Amino acid sequence: MKIMIGSDHHGVRTRLNLGDFVRSLGHDVIDIGPRDLEHPEIVDYPEIASQVAKAVSEKKIDRGILICGTGIGMSIVANKFPGIRAAPVIDDFTAEMSRRHNDLNVLCLSGDLLSEPTIDRLVDIWLKTEYIGGRHERRNAKIAKIENDLISAKDYLSK
Numbered sequence: 001m002k003i004m005i006g007s008d009h010h011g012v013r014t015r016l017n018l019g020d021f022v023r024s025l026g027h028d029v030i031d032i033g034p035r036d037l038e039h040p041e042i043v044d045y046p047e048i049a050s051q052v053a054k055a056v057s058e059k060k061i062d063r064g065i066l067i068c069g070t071g072i073g074m075s076i077v078a079n080k081f082p083g084i085r086a087a088p089v090i091d092d093f094t095a096e097m098s099r100r101h102n103d104l105n106v107l108c109l110s111g112d113l114l115s116e117p118t119i120d121r122l123v124d125i126w127l128k129t130e131y132i133g134g135r136h137e138r139r140n141a142k143i144a145k146i147e148n149d150l151i152s153a154k155d156y157l158s159k
Contacts, residue, residue, distance in 0.1 A: 001062045001127070004030040004055050006048040008074075009040040011067030011111030014119060018065065021120050025127060030061065049077035056105050057081040064106040065123065071108035078106045082147060085140075090114070095122040099129035101136045 003022055007015035012034050019029045033048050034040040045068040052064035056078075064086075066074035071088030078086035086106035089095045090113075098104035107126050109119055 002028045003063050004052045004061045005065045006052045007033040007067035008043045008045040010069040012040045014111045015067050045073045046077045049074045053078035053081040053084050057083050066108045067111045069112045071110045075108040095125040096129050100132050103131040
């Protein structure tokens, strides 16, 4: 799987270590965000979240992982892009259910509140869990319809 991992200044070390971990699981990783561990450049999370979400939305990559202080800001931005299902994940259960039921394609994590071993475990669960479809397919289709209706309305209003 091709995965893009991005962070703002809250998650530099975590992102770099996570990239190595995800590679060790056999995935291709594209890494974006600040690189200086001692004095990370201040980066506004919308810039990073936009790059990752756009790449997933355009199917240039399979999935995205975003790290900021809480994971909340990144998920808000990512969900502005068509076809993106992003959410902050905080424990094993939400990591599993976000994939199994919601087919989450952008995982958002807290660089301030979660330890690196916890993040590795959550990412491992999230990457290995399959979407089960079934009754959840109907619900996800309704989400897609709402999104498409909003996009159509926006296009109509802009003419």
